[in-house]
Amino acid sequence: MAPIEKLFAGLQYLLPQRLLSRLVNGFMRIRLAPIKDLQIAIVGGLAGVDWSESRLQDSADFLTFNDFFTRELADGLRPVDPDPESLVSPCDGRISQCGRITNDRLLQAKGHHFSIRALLAQDPDCAVFNNGFFHTIYLSPRDYHRVHMPASGKLLRTIHVPGRLFSVSPGTVRQVPNLFARNERLVSLFETPHGPMAVVLVGAMLVSGIETVWAGVITPPYGRKVTHGDWSRRDIVLQRGQEMGRFNMGSTVIVLLPPGAVSSMQDFGPDDVVQMGQKLGRLR
16 A cells, blocks of 8 residues: 555656646536536545435535535534533544644654644744644545534634645555645634634645635635735634535645643544544533
């Protein structure tokens, strides 16, 4: 497996990552019903999408393949943990890594760490997360692709960081150093009753868009320079479990909290399955 992973990762350095993502962006938004329905049937079937979880049950109900990929869940399928002090999973997916942030470093995969400062583009709040906690969750193409709030908070600012578009599949994560701090991403910083919280939506190869509920489409177009957004005066307050954004295709969400915010963590390991609203830990 390792030689194949290395080969796949090596090829990604050579591929026109943004061009491929732009092409997929257009492909996912074709409105011709025969093409769109075929896309849903083939890609949804290959990915193993569970139709029983979708609020809409017929491909004819979706205008484009992208609408299908960012589909809503049926009512009541993802109840948010009832403990008002719980930190909950922002999405469906698998735990890539989680645990303590030590000496400004997060674990990416065995043998690979990356810096908070690099991930957050040198934001002034970087230091408050040191010795705190993080969860990195990978969304595969079959997963529900909307992202929700891990805890209630007020949006303070965002940082759109341009970068590469490496795949975030587990094999590539094991092979490409500093991957999450190299890929294009949107950092959202919130003020919560438990301290600052960062939620990072990491773009990836063939991920044709990142959207938020407060600003709409963030990518594409893909960025050329770091862009800061000040939202502190807009009074944007989102409750725990409320939708905050969405991905197209698979990607990764990283949640950061300072050391004083968390009283206990659930026992998760790499590759454990989580669902949106599931308890990840307890907040102070």
